[in-house]
Amino acid sequence: MDKQQLIDCHERIKPFIHNTPVLTSRLIDEMIGANLFFKCENFQRMGAFKMRGAANAIMQLSNEQKEHGVVTHSSGNFAQALSLSAKSLGVKAYIVMPDSAPQVKKDAVKGYGGILVECESNLNAREQASKKIVQEHGATFIHPSNDDQVILGQGTACKELLELQPDLDYVVTPVGGGGLIAGSALSAHYFGNNCKTIGGEPFEVDDAYRSLKSGKIETNSSTNTIADGLKTQLGDRNFPIIQKHVEEIVRVTEEEIVSAMRVIWERLKIVCEPSSAVALAALLKKKEELENKKIGIIISGGNVDVGKLPF
Amino acid sequence: MDKQQLIDCHERIKPFIHNTPVLTSRLIDEMIGANLFFKCENFQRMGAFKMRGAANAIMQLSNEQKEHGVVTHSSGNFAQALSLSAKSLGVKAYIVMPDSAPQVKKDAVKGYGGILVECESNLNAREQASKKIVQEHGATFIHPSNDDQVILGQGTACKELLELQPDLDYVVTPVGGGGLIAGSALSAHYFGNNCKTIGGEPFEVDDAYRSLKSGKIETNSSTNTIADGLKTQLGDRNFPIIQKHVEEIVRVTEEEIVSAMRVIWERLKIVCEPSSAVALAALLKKKEELENKKIGIIISGGNVDVGKLPF
Known part of the structure; x- marks a missing residue:
C-alpha cells in the first residue's frame, strides 16, 4: 500500500x-x-477509530456490491462502525454476533441501523453464519482488521x-x-x-x-x-x-x-x-x-x- | 461591569x-x-473554569499587594486554581482548608504550590484563619465567587x-x-x-x-x-x-x-x-x-x- x-x-x-x-x-x-x-x-x-476503516471498505465496493450489502462478525466496535458507515452510505449491513453478547451491544448495532444476526458463541458458528449471508444475499464480507x-x-x-x-x-x-x-x-x-x-x-x-x-x-x-x-x-x-x-x-x-x-x-x-x-x-x-x-x-x-x- | x-x-x-x-x-x-x-x-x-477568575483576580492586584500574597478559604477547585495561578504569577497563595478535607485535595493544593493552612471545619474557624493571614502577612483575601x-x-x-x-x-x-x-x-x-x-x-x-x-x-x-x-x-x-x-x-x-x-x-x-x-x-x-x-x-x-x- x-x-x-x-x-x-x-x-x-x-x-x-x-x-x-x-x-x-x-x-x-x-x-x-x-x-x-x-x-x-x-x-x-x-x-x-473503527469508523474510518469501515467507511473506507464500504466506499471501495462497486455499486453492484453495495446493492447487496456487507456482512461482518464482531461483537465489538467494528459491528457498530460497519452499521453506522453502511447507514450513512445507504447500504445494508448484516452483523453476525454471538447470542451471548451483551444486550447493550446488540442494541447499539440496531440503533445504528445494522441487521443483527445472532449465532452460537464459537468461531465455527460465526463463520458459517457469515458465509450463509454471503450466499443468500450476495453480501460482501468485510473483516474487522485483516x-x-x-x-x-x-x-x-x-x-x-x-x-x-x-x-x-x-x-x-x-x-x-x-x-x-x-x-x-x-x-x-x-x-x-x-x-x-x-x-x-x-x-x-x-x-x-x-x-x-x-x-x-x-x-x-x-x-x-x-x-x-x-x-x-x-x-x-x-x-x-x-x-x-x-x-x-x-x-x-x-x-x-x-x-x-x-x-x-x-x-x-x-x-x-x-x-x-x-x-x-x-x-x-x-x-x-x-x-x-x-x-x-x-x-x-x-x-x-x-x-x-x-x- | x-x-x-x-x-x-x-x-x-x-x-x-x-x-x-x-x-x-x-x-x-x-x-x-x-x-x-x-x-x-x-x-x-x-x-x-476556576482558573480563569483566580488568574484575573491576582493579576489585578498592585505590585505591593502581590508581594504579600493572596489568601482564600476553599476545599474545592478554587483552592487549586488560586494555588496554580499564584505560582504561575510568582505570588504566594495561602489556602485555608478544614483539617477534615480529603487528603487528595490537600495534596493537590500543595502540588500546585499553595501554602496549606488547616483549620477546624466550620465557617467561623476558616474566617478567623483567613483574617489572621491577612493581618500577619498582609495577604489579600480573594473570595472564590463573590x-x-x-x-x-x-x-x-x-x-x-x-x-x-x-x-x-x-x-x-x-x-x-x-x-x-x-x-x-x-x-x-x-x-x-x-x-x-x-x-x-x-x-x-x-x-x-x-x-x-x-x-x-x-x-x-x-x-x-x-x-x-x-x-x-x-x-x-x-x-x-x-x-x-x-x-x-x-x-x-x-x-x-x-x-x-x-x-x-x-x-x-x-x-x-x-x-x-x-x-x-x-x-x-x-x-x-x-x-x-x-x-x-x-x-x-x-x-x-x-x-x-x-x-
Missing part, C-alpha cells in the same frame, strides 16, 4: 468521519518526561495527528487484530519525519509480540484480559506491514493497563476503553528511553459501561 | 489559561431535540464559546456561589445575539432559585447534594447580576444529576464533575421549550475521584 492510497482514502472518508481533537496534559508529560499528544478517537463517530481497505482507513487517524504534529518521534497504538497499528505504521512511514511506530499489547493476548519474534503468525490460547478490544487475532494482511514498519511491541500487565486507564480518566479527563490505555501503559513502561521525545498516542475508543469500571 | 472590562480581562489572562475545546454529540442533540455545544472547562488548567474580578474571569469561558458560536439562543451553567453564572450572563449579554442565560441548581441547595423568587439573598439550611461544587452560598456581588441578566434557574433532583452525568460520560466520552451535570440535567428537564434551539453548556470541571462514582 502506497502513500497515494492513504491520501485518497483520507479524502474519500472525510465526509463521514470527525477529524478528532488532540489533547495534551502537562501532568502526564511530567510523569513520562516527554511530550505526549493524545489523538482522541474516543470522540470519533460511534466512539472509536483487510487492506480497513487498514488504510485506520491509518488516517495517525495521518491527521502528523498533520498537526509533523515532527513526532514516535506514534504508539494498542495492538489487537492489527488493523490500527498497521495503518498507523504506514502513515508514520509515509507522512512522518523518521517517526517510529510502537505497539502496546497485553501479556494475556500477546500474539503480535510473539509473531514478531518467531516471524510467523502466532495465536492466543486464552484471552483473559480487561482490554476486550484486543482479544482478536493478528492477520496475514496486516502482519507483513507490522513486520516491516513497527519498531517494537511492548507487553503490559493487567495492573498496568488499569493504572494507565486511571491516569487517562483522571488527568486527561476523558472516557476511554481499557484497550486504549494499553498504549499509555506501554509508554509508562519504557519511559527511560523516551526522555524529551515527542510522542503521539492513538486513544482508540471510548465505548465503555461506566457502571462497570475496574477502579 | 461593562463589555470592555470583559475584553480586557480575557486578554490579560490568555497566557495563563487554555481556550478549551467545544464538543458536540449527535446522540445528545437527538435526546434534547436541539443543538448543544459543550464548552469543556474540565480540560482547563487544574481541571476547572468578587468582581473573579466574576469577570469566569465570564471568559462563555465569551470564548460565543466567539465560536455567535448565534447561541441560550447558555446554561450550574449555579453554586454564583461566579460562573454571573460572568456567563454578562458575556451572553455583551457578546451574544439575544442569548439568554439559564442556570441549573440542585433542589438540595436552591439558594439562588429562592433568592431570585424573594428578591433577597437566601441561604441553604442543608447542603445534601452530590454536586459538591455547588454547596457554596450566593453573594452580594453576583446576585444583582444574576437578577438582571439570568432568564431562569431550573432546579433538578439528585437522580436527575446522576442520570445527566452518565449521559455526559457515556455519550460525550468526557470525565466531568457531578456539578457540571446539573446544567445538562436542567436542559433535559425543560427540553420541550428548547426544540431546535442552539444552546451552549459550560462543563465546569473534571476533578473527580473515578474510584467513587455514583454509577
Whole structure:
C-alpha cells in the first residue's frame, strides 16, 4: 500500500468521519518526561477509530456490491462502525454476533441501523453464519482488521495527528487484530519525519509480540484480559506491514493497563476503553528511553459501561 | 461591569489559561431535540473554569499587594486554581482548608504550590484563619465567587464559546456561589445575539432559585447534594447580576444529576464533575421549550475521584 492510497482514502472518508481533537496534559508529560499528544478517537463517530476503516471498505465496493450489502462478525466496535458507515452510505449491513453478547451491544448495532444476526458463541458458528449471508444475499464480507481497505482507513487517524504534529518521534497504538497499528505504521512511514511506530499489547493476548519474534503468525490460547478490544487475532494482511514498519511491541500487565486507564480518566479527563490505555501503559513502561521525545498516542475508543469500571 | 472590562480581562489572562475545546454529540442533540455545544472547562488548567477568575483576580492586584500574597478559604477547585495561578504569577497563595478535607485535595493544593493552612471545619474557624493571614502577612483575601474580578474571569469561558458560536439562543451553567453564572450572563449579554442565560441548581441547595423568587439573598439550611461544587452560598456581588441578566434557574433532583452525568460520560466520552451535570440535567428537564434551539453548556470541571462514582 502506497502513500497515494492513504491520501485518497483520507479524502474519500472525510465526509463521514470527525477529524478528532488532540489533547495534551502537562501532568502526564511530567510523569513520562516527554511530550505526549493524545489523538482522541474516543470522540470519533460511534466512539472509536473503527469508523474510518469501515467507511473506507464500504466506499471501495462497486455499486453492484453495495446493492447487496456487507456482512461482518464482531461483537465489538467494528459491528457498530460497519452499521453506522453502511447507514450513512445507504447500504445494508448484516452483523453476525454471538447470542451471548451483551444486550447493550446488540442494541447499539440496531440503533445504528445494522441487521443483527445472532449465532452460537464459537468461531465455527460465526463463520458459517457469515458465509450463509454471503450466499443468500450476495453480501460482501468485510473483516474487522485483516483487510487492506480497513487498514488504510485506520491509518488516517495517525495521518491527521502528523498533520498537526509533523515532527513526532514516535506514534504508539494498542495492538489487537492489527488493523490500527498497521495503518498507523504506514502513515508514520509515509507522512512522518523518521517517526517510529510502537505497539502496546497485553501479556494475556500477546500474539503480535510473539509473531514478531518467531516471524510467523502466532495465536492466543486464552484471552483473559480487561482490554476486550484486543482479544482478536493478528492477520496475514496486516502482519507483513507490522513486520516491516513497527519498531517494537511492548507487553503490559493487567495492573498496568488499569493504572494507565486511571491516569487517562483522571488527568486527561476523558472516557476511554481499557484497550486504549494499553498504549499509555506501554509508554509508562519504557519511559527511560523516551526522555524529551515527542510522542503521539492513538486513544482508540471510548465505548465503555461506566457502571462497570475496574477502579 | 461593562463589555470592555470583559475584553480586557480575557486578554490579560490568555497566557495563563487554555481556550478549551467545544464538543458536540449527535446522540445528545437527538435526546434534547436541539443543538448543544459543550464548552469543556474540565480540560482547563487544574481541571476547572476556576482558573480563569483566580488568574484575573491576582493579576489585578498592585505590585505591593502581590508581594504579600493572596489568601482564600476553599476545599474545592478554587483552592487549586488560586494555588496554580499564584505560582504561575510568582505570588504566594495561602489556602485555608478544614483539617477534615480529603487528603487528595490537600495534596493537590500543595502540588500546585499553595501554602496549606488547616483549620477546624466550620465557617467561623476558616474566617478567623483567613483574617489572621491577612493581618500577619498582609495577604489579600480573594473570595472564590463573590468578587468582581473573579466574576469577570469566569465570564471568559462563555465569551470564548460565543466567539465560536455567535448565534447561541441560550447558555446554561450550574449555579453554586454564583461566579460562573454571573460572568456567563454578562458575556451572553455583551457578546451574544439575544442569548439568554439559564442556570441549573440542585433542589438540595436552591439558594439562588429562592433568592431570585424573594428578591433577597437566601441561604441553604442543608447542603445534601452530590454536586459538591455547588454547596457554596450566593453573594452580594453576583446576585444583582444574576437578577438582571439570568432568564431562569431550573432546579433538578439528585437522580436527575446522576442520570445527566452518565449521559455526559457515556455519550460525550468526557470525565466531568457531578456539578457540571446539573446544567445538562436542567436542559433535559425543560427540553420541550428548547426544540431546535442552539444552546451552549459550560462543563465546569473534571476533578473527580473515578474510584467513587455514583454509577
